[in-house]
Amino acid sequence: MADVLIEQLIRAAALAVIRDADELTALDAAIGDGDHGINMKRGFDAVLADVANLSAKPWPDFLKGVGTMLVMKVGGASGPLYGTLFMALGKDLPMEPGRDDLIRAFRSAIVAVQARGKSERGQKTMLDVLIPVAEALEAGRAEIGAITLAAHAAADATIPMKAVRGRASFLSERSIGHMDPGARSSALMIEAIGKVLEKA
Amino acid sequence: MESVGVVIVSHSPKVAEGAADMVRQMVGEEVPLAWTGGNPSGGLGTDVGQIMSAIDRAWSDAGVVVLVDLGGAETNSEMAIEMLSDDRRGKVLICNAPVVEGAVVAATEAAGGSSVDTVRQTAEEYSAR
Numbered sequence: 001m002a003d004v005l006i007e008q009l010i011r012a013a014a015l016a017v018i019r020d021a022d023e024l025t026a027l028d029a030a031i032g033d034g035d036h037g038i039n040m041k042r043g044f045d046a047v048l049a050d051v052a053n054l055s056a057k058p059w060p061d062f063l064k065g066v067g068t069m070l071v072m073k074v075g076g077a078s079g080p081l082y083g084t085l086f087m088a089l090g091k092d093l094p095m096e097p098g099r100d101d102l103i104r105a106f107r108s109a110i111v112a113v114q115a116r117g118k119s120e121r122g123q124k125t126m127l128d129v130l131i132p133v134a135e136a137l138e139a140g141r142a143e144i145g146a147i148t149l150a151a152h153a154a155a156d157a158t159i160p161m162k163a164v165r166g167r168a169s170f171l172s173e174r175s176i177g178h179m180d181p182g183a184r185s186s187a188l189m190i191e192a193i194g195k196v197l198e199k200a
Numbered sequence: 201m202e203s204v205g206v207v208i209v210s211h212s213p214k215v216a217e218g219a220a221d222m223v224r225q226m227v228g229e230e231v232p233l234a235w236t237g238g239n240p241s242g243g244l245g246t247d248v249g250q251i252m253s254a255i256d257r258a259w260s261d262a263g264v265v266v267l268v269d270l271g272g273a274e275t276n277s278e279m280a281i282e283m284l285s286d287d288r289r290g291k292v293l294i295c296n297a298p299v300v301e302g303a304v305v306a307a308t309e310a311a312g313g314s315s316v317d318t319v320r321q322t323a324e325e326y327s328a329r
Contacts, residue, residue, distance in 0.1 A: 035245065042241060071279055072249050075239030077272035079248065080279035116275065166271050 006062050007055040008196050014044035014051075016192035017185055027181035031168040035076055036181040043074035043082070059097055063090030077166060078182060081117055081126065088112035103137045110134055117165060124161040124168060124175060126182035129154045133190055144194040155179060155187040204310040204319045205232035205258035207266045208303050209251055209273045211244045213237035219267070219300045227307040234258035246273045251280035255292060263291035263316025265323065267302045291316060297323040 017024070017040045024037030047054075047069050054065045067087030071079050088109035094101055110130050114120060121131045132154045136147055156179065163175035206223065210216040216237035223233055234257035239245025251266075258264055266281070268274045274294060281292045293316055295302050306323040314322070 033244075035239075035243070038241075038243075039239065039245070042239075071283075072247075073240055075241070075243075075245040075247060075272075075276075077275040079272075080275045083279070116278070 004055075005196075005200055006059055007051060008200075009193050010047065010051060010054075010062075010066055012192040012196045013189040014048050016188045017041065017044050018048075020184075020188055024181050024185050027179055027184055030178045031163065031171055031175045032181060033076070033167050036078060036185065039074045039076040039078055040082070040185055043070045043079060046073040058095045060090040060093045060095065063087070063093070066090075077117075078185075081113055081182070082185075084112050084116045085109050085130075103134070106130075106137065107134050119165045122161065123165050124158045124163040124180045124183070125165055126180070126186040128158050128161070128180065129183045129186040129190070144198050148191045148194045151187040151190040155183040158183040201262050201313070202260045203231045203313065204262045204306075204316045205234070205255075205260040205264040206303055206307045206310060207251070207254045207258045207264055208233075208235040208299060209246055209254070209266060209277050210235075210237040210269045210299055211246060211273060212269075215269065215299070219303045222300060223303050223307045226304050227311055231307045231310045232258040232260050232264075233307065246276040248276050248280045248283070251277050252283060255280065255284065255288075259288070261291075263293065263319075265306050265310070265316060265319050266292060266294045267297060267299045267306065267323070268294060269299045293317070293320045295320050295323040297326065301326060 021037035021041040025034060028034050028036035047066055050069060054062050063086050067083045071083030089105050092105045092108045119125050119127055121127050129151050133147060133151050136150050158180040160176060163169045168175045208216045208219045216235035220233055220235040234254040236250040236254040240247050255264055266277050268277050277294055281289060295306060302323040305326040306319050309319045309322040
């Protein structure tokens with residue numbers, strides 16, 4: 001049985017993406033195909049619609065269920081990427097994970113996303129937010145406000161980067177000067193998750 | 201043995217269907233063929249569930265090659281292949297080739313009874329010319 005926390009975390013992450021879907025779409029319109037917010041909203045609406053069913057499951061199955069839903073519903077490349085993130089998060093977790101288990105699973109999930117997107121840090125993607133956050137957690141930083149700030153700073157740091165993966169890479173030099181929409185959606189989810197954890 | 205199957209995946213259902221029409225007219229009916237395009241809301245994009253279903257429709261025990269257009273079509277096709285059953289997964293290959301030309305060349309090669317590896321290689325070599 002999953003505890004209430006996992007459901008609250010997923011709900012908060014979903015609502016943050018849905019709330020700022022228009023902004024994500026606008027960011028994507030500048031350097032991609034202009035559907036990131038629309039696609040993510042479709043996926044996370046489906047997650048929210050199913051979250052009550054999922055909440056009967058333990059953490060690993062809950063997260064795999066969220067990932068599968070995103071894979072099937074999102075539609076763009078962000079579906080397999082975020083879907084892989086959540087599925088891989090669930091894959092390596094014990095039934096009742098502690099902080100260290102979660103940090104370890106977060107790193108494995110990032111490695112899975114790197115493999116799925118054939119991408120690395122510094123290529124103007126969601127990884128440019130996820131990797132610094134994982135490093136901060138692995139270094140033992142526990143202050144949630146600081147992790148959230150680091151996530152947003154990392155998303156801001158994608159602005160001067162040149163895209164080499166995905167649709168934005170067609171623009172090459174012209175992708176410089178715009179924030180990566182996947183980095184932004186990752187930072188929004190981390191912020192939302194942090195707010196729940198602060199109250200937990 | 202049955203011919204290798206061909207699946208066409210485009211962001212646009214019109215492109216996917218049009219490419220499939222070209223394969224049918226230029227190669228014929230003997231190659232298992234399926235197409236899919238559009239996201240789960242019917243807009244431009246691709247849909248993992250629909251890609252899995254297209255692979256099923258074009259299934260051949262000799263294997264299936266998948267032609268994809270841009271970015272998300274490839275990522276979603278890779279995901280769809282991973283979600284297939286263990287006995288099917290290893291028989292499905294994505295071709296690094298343009299979707300229209302690749303589909304016609306792959307289907308032509310498949311109609312000659314070639315293996316799935318040869319079908320993919322021929323489609324990819326054509327695109328590299």
